Amino acid sequence: xxxxxxxxxxxxxxxxxxxxxxxxxxxxxxxxxxxxxxxxxxxxxxxxxxxxxxxxxxxxxxxxxxxxxxxxxxxxxxxxxxxxxxxxxxxxxxxxxxxxxxxxxxxxxxxxxxxxxxxxxxxxxxxxxxxxxxxxxxxxxxxxxxxxxxxxxxxxxxxxxxxxxxxxxxxxxxxxxxxxxxxxxxxxxxxxxxxxxxxxxxxxxxxxxxxxxxxxxxxxxxxxxxxxxxxxxxxxxxxxxxxxxxxxxxxxxxxxxxxxxxxxxxxxxxxxxxxxxxxxxxxxxxxxxxxx
Numbered sequence: 001x002x003x004x005x006x007x008x009x010x011x012x013x014x015x016x017x018x019x020x021x022x023x024x025x026x027x028x029x030x031x032x033x034x035x036x037x038x039x040x041x042x043x044x045x046x047x048x049x050x051x052x053x054x055x056x057x058x059x060x061x062x063x064x065x066x067x068x069x070x071x072x073x074x075x076x077x078x079x080x081x082x083x084x085x086x087x088x089x090x091x092x093x094x095x096x097x098x099x100x101x102x103x104x105x106x107x108x109x110x111x112x113x114x115x116x117x118x119x120x121x122x123x124x125x126x127x128x129x130x131x132x133x134x135x136x137x138x139x140x141x142x143x144x145x146x147x148x149x150x151x152x153x154x155x156x157x158x159x160x161x162x163x164x165x166x167x168x169x170x171x172x173x174x175x176x177x178x179x180x181x182x183x184x185x186x187x188x189x190x191x192x193x194x195x196x197x198x199x200x201x202x203x204x205x206x207x208x209x210x211x212x213x214x215x216x217x218x219x220x221x222x223x224x225x226x227x228x229x230x231x232x233x234x235x236x237x238x239x240x241x242x243x244x245x246x247x248x249x250x251x252x253x254x255x256x257x258x259x260x261x262x263x264x265x266x267x268x269x270x271x272x273x274x275x276x277x278x279x280x281x282x283x284x285x286x287x288x289x290x291x292x
Contacts, residue, residue, distance in 0.1 A: 001072055001098065002131070002159065002182050003200045004218040006038035007031055007207035008045035010249050011059055012262025019055055021062060023262040028066040030261075031207075035215035039063055040101055040203050042076035044138065045249045050267040057091050064096045074131055074203075078103030082118050086125045099129040101161060101203075106139040112147045119151050129158035135186060136164060145169070149176035161186040161203050162194070170197040188240045192233045195221050205243050206236060209255045210288060235288060242284035245277040255281050258291060 009031075012023035028039065041063040042048045042056050051059070060075045067073050075092035077100035079085040089100045102122055104115060123130050132151065136142040142164065151157045159182025162169055167190060170183050184201050185194035191202040195218070207214040213232055220228035243251050250273045254264040258281075264273060273281075285291045 001129075002038060002074070002184060004037035004222070005035070005207050005211070005214040006040055006072075006074065006184065006201055006203045007036050007211060007214075008043045008203050008205055009039055009041045009063070010208050010253050010256055010262070011042070011046045011051065012253075012256065013265045013267075015263055015265060017265055017267055019059065020262045021058075024059065024062055025066050027256070027261045028063060031211050032067065032070055034211035035219075036071065036207060036211045037201065037215060037218070038072045038074060039067055040074045040076065043078075043101055043103075043133070043203075044135075045205050045208070045252060046076060047249060047267055047270075048076050048078075050270075053088075056088065057095075060092055060097060061095045072098040074099045074101050076101050076103075077122075078105075078133060080105040080108050082121050085118070085122050089122055089126045089128075089130070093126050093128045097128065099131060099158065100126070101131045101133050103133040103135065104139045104141055104143055106141075109141055112144055115141070115143050115147055116150055119157060120154060123151075123154045123156040126156060128156070130156055131158060131182070131184065132160045133186065134160055134162055134164060138163075145172045145176050148173060152177040152181045158182050159184060159200075162199075163187050165190055167193050167197050170194055170199050174198045188236075188243065192217065192221065192229055195229075205248055205252055206239050208252045209243075209259065209285065210236060210239055210290060213288070238284040238287045239290075242277070242281040245280050246271075246273055251277060251281055254278055255285060258282070258285065 075097040077088035163186030217232040
């Protein structure tokens with residue numbers, strides 16, 4: 001079900017910080033038209049830490065409704081409280097999401113056994129696939145390959161979004177979890193190398209702004225056009241750099257505002273993008289051919 005370019009969607013907002021539902025709907029339609037293979041709302045890029053539960057659920061509902069089964073929707077449902085994660089996952093299932101993305105619990109610093117129990121409890125509570133989101137740079141803890149292999153035996157735990165940027169990790173994960181365990185990169189710069197190491201796709205931030213190019217990179221790889229995929233990767237490099245010049249999703253939301261999808265507003269504590277980072281993003285978008 002999951003392959004190619006999946007996009008970690010921004011949550012478009014108005015100047016006052018309220019969710020711009022019309023812009024979100026247009027954005028989703030554009031993503032699908034541009035060839036995006038899957039949609040991932042209310043993750044880090046969707047500002048889930050600052051959305052209320054009601055807003056979080058509304059974004060999931062809108063995404064599922066607009067996608068209308070044309071591409072899979074993997075809804076963010078992570079929390080550092082297991083009961084809260086279960087509630088978000090159950091809601092996502094109830095409104096028709098195809099799966100959920102569950103980040104490793106942040107701040108609490110659970111042991112590997114705590115991680116195993118956390119994910120098992122969520123997986124036992126729903127009947128749709130879970131993608132583990134392993135991102136030590138944000139959550140501090142790193143799920144071990146051994147723990148992931150234990151979890152991969154659960155019928156509802158289908159794969160991982162690997163944001164470690166460690167390109168030996170997918171090799172060890174495939175060996176431990178088997179070929180049916182779906183591995184998705186969570187790091188745009190190394191997405192192509194991740195595919196070469198056995199991955200099936202990428203949950204992308206840059207795909208918010210260059211969805212067609214990101215989808216074409218994966219398509220080229222899948223069709224054996226390694227040179228073509230490498231050429232697209234080289235073209236996207238300045239965009240990837242600009243996307244992470246400051247904390248995600250501020251650069252992505254600024255870039256989206258230049259394309260007419262909401263405004264550059266991020267909720268505090270994320271600061272407005274600096275003028276230097278804005279200039280870098282504009283230059284990158286020109287270089288990639290996204291704006292004039």
